[in-house]
Amino acid sequence: MGRPVTSGAGNHPNQLLLILQITRALREGQISSTELCQRCLSLIRETKIFNAYITVTEQLAVKQAAEADKRLKRGKPLGPLDGIPVAVKDNFSTANIETTCASKILKGYIPPFNATVVQKLLDQGAVLMGKTNLDEFAMGSGNTDSIFGPVRNPWGYSRQFREKHLQSHDKEDSDWVISGGSSGGSAAAVASLTCFAALGSDTGGSTRNPAAHCGIVGFKCSYGLISRHGLIPLVNSMDVPGILTRCVDDASTVLGVLAGHDPKDSTTRQEPFEPFELPDEIDIRNLSIGIPKEYHAPGLSSEIVENWTKAADLFENAGARVLEVSLPHTPYSIVCYHVLCTAEVASNMARFDGLEYGHRSKAESSTETLYAATRHEGFNSVVRGRILAGNYFLLKQNYERYFVKAQQVRRLIANDFVKVFGSGVDVLLTPTTLSDALSYLDFIKEDNRTRCTQEDIVTQSANIAGLPAVTVPTALSQRGLPLSLQFIGRALHDKQLLTVAKWFEQQPPTLVGNNELSQPHLQ
């Protein structure tokens, strides 16, 4: 068990720094935002092979950093993120900056407005480094399906990994490790230190999965805490803007900036959100940690199981009550998610017709031909497949059999959590992924749908039930890649969840696999 970022010797001067520390350094004048920004920009250039960014907003970043420096000099920073480099997944609308969803259909689309979360970051003085890569329209779990090419996991280029693998893979680029997805770009951007925090989106695990594979913290808050306005939707009723950071405290800081009611998003919670700081002294003795037995999913690697068990022991030894619990409807979450997701996808994607914005086919012989050709050319086969399936489920003759059934199952899954939490459990401890990150060649042996089915199994229930969940890195695997665990909390008990996650993060490293979990020591 280790602090993901703070332990170990670094190659980069800013690698040890967390947002709270860098904020202090900025305010005390030990470093300027411009210097910070330049370091991040040069890191972006050095780590280009990861393909984490679709658009690097260099000029804008430099300008924002200079403005932040002026404010910092005057002693009047805008907030905790003033002058801090951040990155944003390319499915959040950014005014005057191309927003593609990694899809041909939105290539060249420049939104005229900022997503609420982007606006909030900018209002706090955050410095936007760029827009990060993703699976097309966030549909995927490997970040291997982007028109801009896949994202490579920084850990695949670490000393820890390379030392073990260069014997078997002599040629540098014959194979590499996936970042996880769909927010692979955001995860790789944070893991490679090109920014201090990144926005992802999380519909079935899209923030937590790549965060786990890239060895960083990935947080999906309770549904309704953070506005979705400007987030190009995958499944409206499950999408939550995700936060990827180097540590749990940073996730809490970013949550404080982003959360709150948004008049532009009717599904955000009405009551005001009070930003919180996590305590440093954490007492977990009265906590009850649930271990859901159904999360012993098929394909769970022995390393993950070992980690999971050790983590449970850690809590028990520290005085928490650890007990096995049951979420009996978990096995149905995949099929339920599949129906609800594809149905909403079919609906949400209907607007991409080439008339108002984005790609438009040359085939203009009739309106219908134009629509068909535009959409065929614009979407990849994964998106098209989900649109087809979703429309099938929504047909009048199928609606009751599929969509309504799936909604009922969704209720059952959510009720499972209600029952467990109602029985006195505070937080659930589960795996985030089945194993460490696969190599690209291994990953693509199965198609996108199969992979999502396998990978999302441990993460998607939290979306189905709207619960907060966070992944925290624990150790390196035998292969030298990050292993992580997930905590799932009660709805709107985000602070309690993050507090538990922080306690876990604070624990000294345990010997699981490779104990040297820090930054990927890039070669």
Place this chain on the structure above:
Amino acid sequence: GERSCTDMISQMAFFSVTKFYDYRLDICYLSSVYCSNCIYRHHFTVKNCFSSSKSSWVGVVGLEVHAQICSNSKLFSGSLVQFSAPPNSLVSFLDASLPGTLPVLNKRCVEGAVMTGLALNCTINKRSLFDRKHYFYADLPAGYQITQQRCPVAVNGMLTYNLCTGKNRNQTTLKSVRIKQIQLEQDSGKSLHDDARFQTLIDLNRAGVGLIEIVMEPDMTCGEEAAAAVRELQLILQQLGTCRGNMAEGQLRVDANISVHQPGEPYGVRAEVKNINSARFLARAIDYEIQRQIEVLENGEIILNETRAFDYKSGRTIPMRDKEGKQDYRFMPEPNLPPLIIYDNKTLPSNVNHQQVVNIDQIREQMPELPSVKRTRLVEKYNILTEHSITLMSEDGLMEFFETVAENTLANPRKVISWIINEFLGFLKQNNLTVRQSPFKPLALSELLDLLEKGVVSSSAAKQVFTEMCKKEGKSASQIVKEKELGLLQDQAKLEQICQSIIENHPKEVSEIHKGNWKVLNKLIGQVQKATHRRAAPNLVKAILEKKLS
């Protein structure tokens, strides 16, 4: 550089097409329930060429009315609602369906729907839901319309209307039609097809404007009933201020579902007639369609479940282009809008901001007097005929005009109503004016009627004064009477002098009277009136002449 949404839209407006399908007003089917409270039915009797038996067919008519809600901004966005604004000038990011935009419900539109529901005696659903209805059409940028299919804002209402009957349409029958549901939904944009250049131009100003869809049960039997129901609905909406109700401008759009059957038999296959832009055409379209269906059935053919358009030039309904099989709208709950919760005084939580919630009881209190209540009140207060009260309500502002005149004159209200309907309304209709465009104020008419009542002018002179008042010179009735010397001549000496000269100049008539033919006296009276430009007090003239000739 900066690109505004409007820029983007103006750039997108052109693309080529060859076929157009108008799906946008398609509605779900009405349930076919036989109406037991329908008293009056038109019976169409048509001779079957192939048999000697006579069949008696009954028309079955249901309506779906789309009323544009009179609100400042659209149903789910902040764009203004305005008519005849430059194309694509009232388009928000949501209206253009930019990805990532979310709908935010307009409270004013909900209040409009609730008030309409109350006026139509509906049950207001305390919790209603929004759905997405999917179809591809160029002026529907999201690829779906947000509507209320499963659980609408109001259900189970009743619209009561007066049907003019009798030979001269001077009798009225009170009728009613059940309201199945009232739902909130988005309007579409407008497509302008340039067939010559194979282009379609899209104007999204109307896209997202709030609509109230009122679904009526098939309780009507003919065009006249449907037209009367729509006219009454129009009045109610206008009175409530929830819709301007101008059919020609598309603020009120009516689709009719029409079938025929023989009493006791199940309903026949329905055809839907669209694109009807006036109540008069609605009546004609329905009656044509009923006749057409009867003829089709009498010929042993079958009625197609199809959409037809009314061609007002030929007065016929014609099939609209085939929809390539049945459209499946793939309804789905709208995930971005929580259930619409409506409160009443009992359920209103104490901790909510009353400005932010819709309260049924509060809306009920704010409701203006409904047309039917007004009519009853008019009949009772002024002792006028029901038919007159209907006429008063049928023109915007006419009832108020009448009431002001009646309240400010000595003349009997029945006399006032006669002037209002025959003279005033006649003048307006002839000159194609609205009540608000009247050349004179109601008090000016009160004054004129006072002059008539007091005997200052004769009724024929009063009509002359009225004609002068219509010239819009701003002169009062008494001013006109004075200037044009239209006042009643009551000067005994002067009248005697005039009568004397008439007697002297008409020896033939005088001798007739002396022979005992007193009928001829009227001719002499006429001559006196002619000489006095019809200003002479008729009773005085008569008395003088009688005295002089007896």
